[in-house]
Amino acid sequence: MESIRTNKLCYKIGDKVILDDINLEVPRGSVYGYLGRNGAGKSTTIKLLLGLLTSKHDNIFIQDRSLKSHPTAIHSLTGNLIEAPCFYNKLTVFENLKYLDLIYGQGTERIEEVLELVDLHREKKKQASSLSMGMKQRLGIAMAIYHDPELLILDEPLNGLDPQGIFEMRKLFQSLNEQGKTIFLSSHILSELERVATHIGIIEGGKLIFQGTKRNLLKEVKRTVVLKISSAESATELLTSKDFSVSLDDSNAIRVEIASDQQLNELFKILVLNGIDIYAVESFGADLEQIFMNLISQAND
Amino acid sequence: MINSFYRAYISEQYKLSKNRQLFWVLLFPVLIIFMADSYILYEATRSEIVGSVPNPWKLLLGRYVFQFFYLIYPILIAIFVYACCDVEYKNNNYKILFTLPVSKAKIFFAKAVFIIVVVLFSVLLAYFFFLLSGFTLSRLVPELGFQNYDYREVIFFTFLRLFITLSAIAMIQLALSLVVRSFIFPMGFSMFMIVFSGIAANKEFSDFIPYTGSIKSLTNIMSENISFERLDYSNLVMAGIFLMLSFYLFKRKGAL
Numbered sequence: 001m002e003s004i005r006t007n008k009l010c011y012k013i014g015d016k017v018i019l020d021d022i023n024l025e026v027p028r029g030s031v032y033g034y035l036g037r038n039g040a041g042k043s044t045t046i047k048l049l050l051g052l053l054t055s056k057h058d059n060i061f062i063q064d065r066s067l068k069s070h071p072t073a074i075h076s077l078t079g080n081l082i083e084a085p086c087f088y089n090k091l092t093v094f095e096n097l098k099y100l101d102l103i104y105g106q107g108t109e110r111i112e113e114v115l116e117l118v119d120l121h122r123e124k125k126k127q128a129s130s131l132s133m134g135m136k137q138r139l140g141i142a143m144a145i146y147h148d149p150e151l152l153i154l155d156e157p158l159n160g161l162d163p164q165g166i167f168e169m170r171k172l173f174q175s176l177n178e179q180g181k182t183i184f185l186s187s188h189i190l191s192e193l194e195r196v197a198t199h200i201g202i203i204e205g206g207k208l209i210f211q212g213t214k215r216n217l218l219k220e221v222k223r224t225v226v227l228k229i230s231s232a233e234s235a236t237e238l239l240t241s242k243d244f245s246v247s248l249d250d251s252n253a254i255r256v257e258i259a260s261d262q263q264l265n266e267l268f269k270i271l272v273l274n275g276i277d278i279y280a281v282e283s284f285g286a287d288l289e290q291i292f293m294n295l296i297s298q299a300n301d
Numbered sequence: 302m303i304n305s306f307y308r309a310y311i312s313e314q315y316k317l318s319k320n321r322q323l324f325w326v327l328l329f330p331v332l333i334i335f336m337a338d339s340y341i342l343y344e345a346t347r348s349e350i351v352g353s354v355p356n357p358w359k360l361l362l363g364r365y366v367f368q369f370f371y372l373i374y375p376i377l378i379a380i381f382v383y384a385c386c387d388v389e390y391k392n393n394n395y396k397i398l399f400t401l402p403v404s405k406a407k408i409f410f411a412k413a414v415f416i417i418v419v420v421l422f423s424v425l426l427a428y429f430f431f432l433l434s435g436f437t438l439s440r441l442v443p444e445l446g447f448q449n450y451d452y453r454e455v456i457f458f459t460f461l462r463l464f465i466t467l468s469a470i471a472m473i474q475l476a477l478s479l480v481v482r483s484f485i486f487p488m489g490f491s492m493f494m495i496v497f498s499g500i501a502a503n504k505e506f507s508d509f510i511p512y513t514g515s516i517k518s519l520t521n522i523m524s525e526n527i528s529f530e531r532l533d534y535s536n537l538v539m540a541g542i543f544l545m546l547s548f549y550l551f552k553r554k555g556a557l
Contacts, residue, residue: 050400072304076402086397088388090319102312103303103401143397 003028003151003182004049007059011044018044020206026184026199031177033197033214034186035292041206042186043083046155049184050080063150079149081157085140089129093120093139096128097146104147111146117172118142133160141169145176152176154185158192170196194288202292204299217291225264227271228253228280235276242270258283309403309411317415322384326377326419330370330427337365338434345442357445358452359523362435363459367519370427370463372495375515377423378467379474379491382416386478395554409551413544416475420467428460458527459518466514469536472543473511479550508532511539 004026011019019041026032036042047053049060051071060067062074087096097111115121118138123131128139137160144152152173158166166189173183173196187193193200200217202210210217229235232252239246244267245257258264271278302308317323341361354360389395398408432453439447470491477487494512502520507513508531517532 052396052399072402072404075400076303078400080396080400082396084392086392086394088316088319088394089391090388091316095315095319099312099316102315103308103403105303105308 001028001064002026002061003030003063004032004184005061006049007061008057009045009048009055009059010057011041011048011053011055017206019048022203022206022208023211024201024208025211026182026201028182029177029180030199031173031183031185031197032199032201033193034184034201034203035190035193035288036186036203037296040203042203043155045203046080046082046153046184046186049153050078050082051075052082076147077149078151078153079144079147080153080155081140081144082153082155084159085136085143087128087136087139087143090127092125092127093131093142094124096139096143100143100146106147110148114142114146117145119168134162134165137161138165141172149181151182151184154183156187157185158187158189166192190289190292200288202295204296207299209295209299214288217288219260222257222259224284225256225258225267226253226282226284227256227278229271230277230279235271235274238270238274238276239267252279303402304404304407306407306411309407310414313408313411313415316388317385317412320381320384320388322381323419326381327423327426329377330374330423331430333369333373334362334366334427334430334434337362337369338438340365341438341445342442345445354446356450356452357438357447358435358450358456359525361445362431362438362447363452363456363522364519366431367459367522371515371519374463374467375470375491375495375512376488378420378471379487381419382471382474383478383484383487385412385416386475387482387484390482405552406548409548413472413475413547416471417468420471421464424460424464424467428456431456431460455522455525455527459522462514462521462529462533463518465533465536465540466511466518469511469514469540469543472540472547476543476547476550479547479554509535509539511536 002025004024006022006024009019009022009024010017022041022045024045034042034045044053048055049062049067051067051074055068058066058068063077065074067074088099091099093115094111097114101107101111112121115124118141120135120138120142123135128136131139137157141154141157144154158169161169170192173185177183183196185193185196194214197214200210200212200214201208226249227235229252232248232250232254235254236246236248239254239256247255249255256267258267268278341357389398399405401408435447435452438445474487474491477490481487491512494510495515498507498510498512498516501507501510502513502516514532514536520526
């Protein structure tokens with residue numbers, strides 16, 4: 001079941017197409033990383049999902065409800081942080097959450113609980129405008145999770161946080177996800193997204209060029225295996241004849257490109273059956289950043 | 302229920318009541334009355350006006366206070382209304398406002414009602430202080446003769462009509478502040494209209510300019526005019542029209 005589903009979501013400004021037939025499928029309970037370059041259409045998608053921009057058609061469904069027909073019900077189920085954090089400068093940290101409390105009616109205990117979660121309890125009496133950039137980001141996250149939403153939509157939530165803050169936020173997102181919350185987040189810190197996300201969507205030029213589990217995405221990409229073996233030259237000849245992409249690394253090591261686990265198994269079998277001893281294996285998997293760059297260049301080709 | 306007008310109103314009230322401008326709009330008129338009182342007392346000590354004024358409610362307190370009210374009240378309202386909109390412009394807080402599980406209509410009318418309530422309290426406070434200062438002066442300087450005149454009816458109607466005028470002005474300023482983010486434009490417009498209404502006050506068409514109501518509150522108290530006129534009905538209609546226009550602008554507003 002999907003937490004977010006869009007059906008051929010399009011958005012234009014004048015003649016310029018910003019989003020072109022986006023079919024998002026964000027499974028419930030997932031952490032969905034939404035990747036794209038600047039101007040690819042990430043923030044526009046997020047604003048459409050939150051109803052801050054209006055889609056002409058009834059093609060956005062959140063928790064199985066149409067955004068067009070049930071905007072307020074959907075807003076009560078979602079928390080958000082879009083680009084820069086939003087809060088009221090003249091209110092203190094506590095008062096910003098109290099403002100939300102007057103709407104949601106969750107009580108002062110919930111305010112304290114959320115402040116503990118984002119580690120802002122010591123700053124609760126400080127005026128929001130006087131907070132550091134990282135603390136403002138934490139306040140934005142506190143305001144997003146205050147009403148315990150089932151779905152969190154976060155656009156660049158790690159902006160302005162120091163490494164300790166990023167670590168704590170990752171822990172927070174993981175713990176919220178373990179509680180069953182769906183998290184839809186975009187971030188330019190790909191290494192962080194790689195650690196947190198279970199699903200990935202990649203947008204380029206307004207088009208969704210990949211969507212699926214992180215495992216599937218990583219599977220699609222070739223990795224390089226470096227083997228330390230007894231006879232590198234004969235192994236190179238042998239593997240080349242079997243359609244492997246091989247190169248000599250040094251006198252007793254070869255570098256082989258592997259597309260799947262089956263191919264890796266085949267590689268070992270060939271070497272062992274031909275009497276070549278294997279002393280060491282090193283595998284270099286492509287990280288999300290490489291995959292992202294590859295997909296973007298493929299899409300542009 | 303989350304999506305209720307009551308919750309929208311108390312949350313707006315909580316947020317907007319932290320504005321410093323709220324205290325100015327509430328207390329500045331009282332300060333003007335206090336300063337007028339002080340000046341009357343000062344004049345009385347010099348014995349220049351004692352016994353020489355036929356109706357001190359009108360010719361002393363009324364004249365001094367409403368000369369300032371005419372110039373300052375519309376500007377106070379413009380500053381206050383702008384501040385109510387500015388909190389949403391800062392940090393692009395419309396993003397918070399429009400993703401709350403409360404309809405845009407309820408949020409808007411909560412804001413508009415809060416503005417009207419503050420204007421009402423400001424005028425009520427000024428009205429009570431005006432009466433109080435007259436009664437206090439009658440005790441402190443009986444020679445001025447405040448106790449010899451019952452001017453309560455004129456004062457009541459003058460403040461009531463001032464409230465109607467200020468409500469219309471508040472709604473115009475609300476529409477302006479929703480259109481432009483800049484502080485200069487709504488303020489400049491307010492100042493221009495005060496000057497223009499001073500020039501055009503005697504023209505027939507001035508009844509259709511709500512800002513004229515502030516200068517006419519001075520002439521009303523001076524001429525003991527308690528009857529509702531075309532200007533007052535026009536101001537009531539203007540308040541309604543600009544309220545709906547502001548609602549339309551608010552509904553169209555995005556948080557980009």
